[in-house]
Amino acid sequence: MPIARVTRRVHFCAGHRVYNSDLDDEQNRSIYGACSNPHGHGHNYELEVTVEGEIDPQVGYVMDLRRLKGLLEDEVLADLDHANLNVDVEWLADVVPTTENLAVAIWNRLAGRIDGARLASVRLWETERNSAEYRGG
Amino acid sequence: MPIARVTRRVHFCAGHRVYNSDLDDEQNRSIYGACSNPHGHGHNYELEVTVEGEIDPQVGYVMDLRRLKGLLEDEVLADLDHANLNVDVEWLADVVPTTENLAVAIWNRLAGRIDGARLASVRLWETERNSAEYRGG
Amino acid sequence: MPIARVTRRVHFCAGHRVYNSDLDDEQNRSIYGACSNPHGHGHNYELEVTVEGEIDPQVGYVMDLRRLKGLLEDEVLADLDHANLNVDVEWLADVVPTTENLAVAIWNRLAGRIDGARLASVRLWETERNSAEYRGG
Amino acid sequence: MPIARVTRRVHFCAGHRVYNSDLDDEQNRSIYGACSNPHGHGHNYELEVTVEGEIDPQVGYVMDLRRLKGLLEDEVLADLDHANLNVDVEWLADVVPTTENLAVAIWNRLAGRIDGARLASVRLWETERNSAEYRGG
Amino acid sequence: MPIARVTRRVHFCAGHRVYNSDLDDEQNRSIYGACSNPHGHGHNYELEVTVEGEIDPQVGYVMDLRRLKGLLEDEVLADLDHANLNVDVEWLADVVPTTENLAVAIWNRLAGRIDGARLASVRLWETERNSAEYRGG
Amino acid sequence: MPIARVTRRVHFCAGHRVYNSDLDDEQNRSIYGACSNPHGHGHNYELEVTVEGEIDPQVGYVMDLRRLKGLLEDEVLADLDHANLNVDVEWLADVVPTTENLAVAIWNRLAGRIDGARLASVRLWETERNSAEYRGG
Numbered sequence: 071m072p073i074a075r076v077t078r079r080v081h082f083c084a085g086h087r088v089y090n091s092d093l094d095d096e097q098n099r100s101i102y103g104a105c106s107n108p109h110g111h112g113h114n115y116e117l118e119v120t121v122e123g124e125i126d127p128q129v130g131y132v133m134d135l136r137r138l139k140g141l142l143e144d145e146v147l148a149d150l151d152h153a154n155l156n157v158d159v160e161w162l163a164d165v166v167p168t169t170e171n172l173a174v175a176i177w178n179r180l181a182g183r184i185d186g187a188r189l190a191s192v193r194l195w196e197t198e199r200n201s202a203e204y205r206g207g
Numbered sequence: 208m209p210i211a212r213v214t215r216r217v218h219f220c221a222g223h224r225v226y227n228s229d230l231d232d233e234q235n236r237s238i239y240g241a242c243s244n245p246h247g248h249g250h251n252y253e254l255e256v257t258v259e260g261e262i263d264p265q266v267g268y269v270m271d272l273r274r275l276k277g278l279l280e281d282e283v284l285a286d287l288d289h290a291n292l293n294v295d296v297e298w299l300a301d302v303v304p305t306t307e308n309l310a311v312a313i314w315n316r317l318a319g320r321i322d323g324a325r326l327a328s329v330r331l332w333e334t335e336r337n338s339a340e341y342r343g344g
Numbered sequence: 345m346p347i348a349r350v351t352r353r354v355h356f357c358a359g360h361r362v363y364n365s366d367l368d369d370e371q372n373r374s375i376y377g378a379c380s381n382p383h384g385h386g387h388n389y390e391l392e393v394t395v396e397g398e399i400d401p402q403v404g405y406v407m408d409l410r411r412l413k414g415l416l417e418d419e420v421l422a423d424l425d426h427a428n429l430n431v432d433v434e435w436l437a438d439v440v441p442t443t444e445n446l447a448v449a450i451w452n453r454l455a456g457r458i459d460g461a462r463l464a465s466v467r468l469w470e471t472e473r474n475s476a477e478y479r480g481g
Numbered sequence: 482m483p484i485a486r487v488t489r490r491v492h493f494c495a496g497h498r499v500y501n502s503d504l505d506d507e508q509n510r511s512i513y514g515a516c517s518n519p520h521g522h523g524h525n526y527e528l529e530v531t532v533e534g535e536i537d538p539q540v541g542y543v544m545d546l547r548r549l550k551g552l553l554e555d556e557v558l559a560d561l562d563h564a565n566l567n568v569d570v571e572w573l574a575d576v577v578p579t580t581e582n583l584a585v586a587i588w589n590r591l592a593g594r595i596d597g598a599r600l601a602s603v604r605l606w607e608t609e610r611n612s613a614e615y616r617g618g
Numbered sequence: 619m620p621i622a623r624v625t626r627r628v629h630f631c632a633g634h635r636v637y638n639s640d641l642d643d644e645q646n647r648s649i650y651g652a653c654s655n656p657h658g659h660g661h662n663y664e665l666e667v668t669v670e671g672e673i674d675p676q677v678g679y680v681m682d683l684r685r686l687k688g689l690l691e692d693e694v695l696a697d698l699d700h701a702n703l704n705v706d707v708e709w710l711a712d713v714v715p716t717t718e719n720l721a722v723a724i725w726n727r728l729a730g731r732i733d734g735a736r737l738a739s740v741r742l743w744e745t746e747r748n749s750a751e752y753r754g755g
Numbered sequence: 756m757p758i759a760r761v762t763r764r765v766h767f768c769a770g771h772r773v774y775n776s777d778l779d780d781e782q783n784r785s786i787y788g789a790c791s792n793p794h795g796h797g798h799n800y801e802l803e804v805t806v807e808g809e810i811d812p813q814v815g816y817v818m819d820l821r822r823l824k825g826l827l828e829d830e831v832l833a834d835l836d837h838a839n840l841n842v843d844v845e846w847l848a849d850v851v852p853t854t855e856n857l858a859v860a861i862w863n864r865l866a867g868r869i870d871g872a873r874l875a876s877v878r879l880w881e882t883e884r885n886s887a888e889y890r891g892g
Contacts, residue, residue, distance in 0.1 A: 073755045074718045079747040083334065085222040085249040090813065101814055103821065109291035112222040112249010114334050128638065129649055130716035135748050136651065154246035168815035170759045197220065197251050199764040200820050207758045210618045211581045216610040227402065238403055240410065265501065266512055267579035272611050273514065305404035307348045336353040337409050344347045357745065359633040359660040364539065375540055377547065383702030386633040386660010388745050428657030442541035444485045471631065471662050473490040474546050481484045494882065496770040496797040520839035523770040523797010525882050565794030608768065608799050621892045622855045627884040676775065677786055678853035683885050684788065 071124040082151035085112035086167040116195040123187030169202035208261040219288035222249035223304040253332040260324030270324045306339035345398040356425035359386035360441040390469040397461030443476035482535040493562035496523035497578040527606040534598030580613035619672040630699035633660035634715040664743040671735030717750035756809040767836035770797035771852040801880040808872030854887035
């Protein structure tokens with residue numbers, strides 16, 4: 071059977087402060103600049119999740135994208151949307167909320183929950199001009 | 208001379224909590240829902256500012272959009288980008304940071320500073336799906 | 345109080361055939377071309393609804409956009425999304441489903457259901473390049 | 482009959498130099514900056530043309546947007562697409578090619594050629610962030 | 619010579635019903651939900667086709683994208699635009715029109731027709747949020 | 756450490772004429788069509804640059820995207836923005852300014868200047884519908 075890749079984009083709004091608590095304020099300011107402003111800021115994030123697998127010959131799907139959407143809503147958006155990524159999310163404790171780290175954390179959150187297909191890519195857009203992608207490597 | 212309208216779009220990232228300090232937490236939660244989550248969230252705002260006026264017959268501009276861009280950078284983005292709209296901005300003190308109120312505050316910030324043309328519209332997009340527009344009325 | 349305009353964009357996918365049953369097939373073909381192909385086609389519609397009114401001084405909203413979104417979901421999307429606009433929608437019976445006519449029908453569907461603000465515009469995008477707007481005039 | 486507004490967006494790529502030949506090079510540089518660089522630059526322009534009128538009760542159109550598209554192709558894009566706006570276009574001779582001036586020139590090009598509806602707006606986007614609109618006023 | 623990849627995006631509007639005629643209506647409803655509504659719906663599809671090959675040292679092209687555009691218009695859009703994908707297209711007979719299956723069918727339609735370069739990817743967006751990609755694997 | 760890919764998009768406006776000076780005008784016209792019009796045209800280019808590498812465990816970055824943005828501004832945009840790509844740019848002398856060739860030239864311009872990460876892709880969009888990508892192959 072042909073192998074294809076299907077992608078679902080979802081969005082969420084969240085606040086964050088790019089800040090490493092192992093470093094002092096001056097070090098944070100020196101590394102992260104305005105991204106470490108003390109009272110935080112936020113973004114409209116766009117999340118693109120791609121899964122890869124054989125197309126089911128009867129159904130015609132690699133994976134039902136409504137099921138992938140539901141999984142993203144339950145496992146990711148329910149926790150991240152309208153949240154503060156530094157303090158509100160248990161599975162982001164100890165994660166400096168850079169786009170790279172968020173993409174890896176979302177990958178780890180999803181990896182064991184896709185059946186019948188392989189998680190291929192998690193790409194997170196922080197703005198229309200900045201993104202990070204993790205492929206599990 | 209023909210009268211035209213020119214628009215400049217700029218963007219900024221900011222954090223906010225939609226919260227009225229004259230009300231208690233439960234009232235805020237009842238009115239604003241997840242938008243009043245205690246630790247805040249944020250957005251990639253898109254701001255569209257339109258000015259209207261005669262086209263200068265020699266230059267061909269209603270207003271040099273690089274000048275409008277500079278004005279927006281100095282008077283709006285310098286304060287709002289990477290800021291927390293509830294606590295970091297002097298001219299937003301006492302403003303509940305809804306999109307409507309932000310559009311009015313940005314209008315008031317700009318109104319006296321455009322010469323040779325008339326401020327016609329301030330439209331602020333909080334997300335790709337929500338916006339508020341103020342025309343000074 | 346300042347008067348502002350707030351807009352909510354929503355989307356739906358629908359099928360249609362641009363066809364007037366008072367005319368014969370050849371007349372339909374002559375007027376509408378490929379848009380009247382007998383088995384129909386469809387679009388990802390984008391609907392922008394704008395309401396206008398005073399900003400509530402305590403709350404800071406013209407109208408809660410989550411309430412407007414809910415209204416659009418209940419009164420418009422529940423009927424139009426994944427539907428065939430020629431045959432599935434009671435309130436579109438006898439409407440040739442051009443973008444103009446759909447905008448007017450959606451306006452009429454919403455007009456009596458907005459409280460505390462005035463419906464100002466219904467703009468419907470059939471594609472990224474074609475739209476129709478109705479302002480109740 | 483209800484009055485509606487229909488819009489067609491088209492695009493074209495063109496080169497230009499913002500330069501007024503009544504002024505010397507230094508004056509041009511002082512007014513237009515890098516936009517007057519001697520060898521020119523260019524843009525992917527997006528043109529939005531809106532016409533307004535009664536919806537024809539039988540057909541359901543204010544104006545067939547395929548006809549509007551054809552008019553734009555014949556009267557505007559045939560001359561402007563892949564052209565240099567300073568030297569290639571007869572009806573832009575003596576026009577400093579600012580966005581404002583181009584919008585007015587396109588309006589004048591179209592105004593007598595729309596039948597059964599009223600030309601309402603010509604909006605030209607030079608980039609995703611800069612536009613000018615002319616409404617015939 | 620350097621090897622590069624060039625991509626052309628085109629769009630088409632089509633109707634479909636996600637429905638497998640080997641299954642009964644209840645099974646279809648259970649698998650596809652509203653996507654199998656009996657009278658169909660439709661989409662504005664965006665199709666991205668990528669070809670890969672050496673850059674011709676004299677011409678500077680992997681493949682003239684106007685030629686790729688022409689090929690897509692003749693071999694794909696002429697059949698799919700304004701069509702009903704379930705009944706109007708000979709080369710989609712017996713294909714359940716999921717995005718995955720359509721991507722594979724379009725690949726097969728194009729594969730033998732690109733000369734001087736290798737077809738690398740067919741990506742089809744059903745909406746701005748859902749896509750499927752086939753790389754011939 | 757996990758390996759991720761980060762992307763920065765930037766834009767510039769430039770003029771060009773697709774023209775090979777080793778060929779005569781008729782040959783150029785035959786190969787490039789309107790793209791070789793003698794007075795040139797131009798585009799709003801979008802440039803996407805991706806770098807790949809380990810995520811720094813302390814900082815959480817593959818590479819600070821503000822540093823990548825700065826590099827692109829200094830090494831690419833300072834030369835290309837508002838320029839004529841045929842005559843104004845030293846490092847494009849003898850390059851026929853097709854999108855493919857520009858992507859390779861930008862890659863070569865950047866390749867030695869990224870430290871701590873690997874340049875993975877340079878993708879250049881000439882319009883929203885046409886792009887070329889070079890991965891150093």
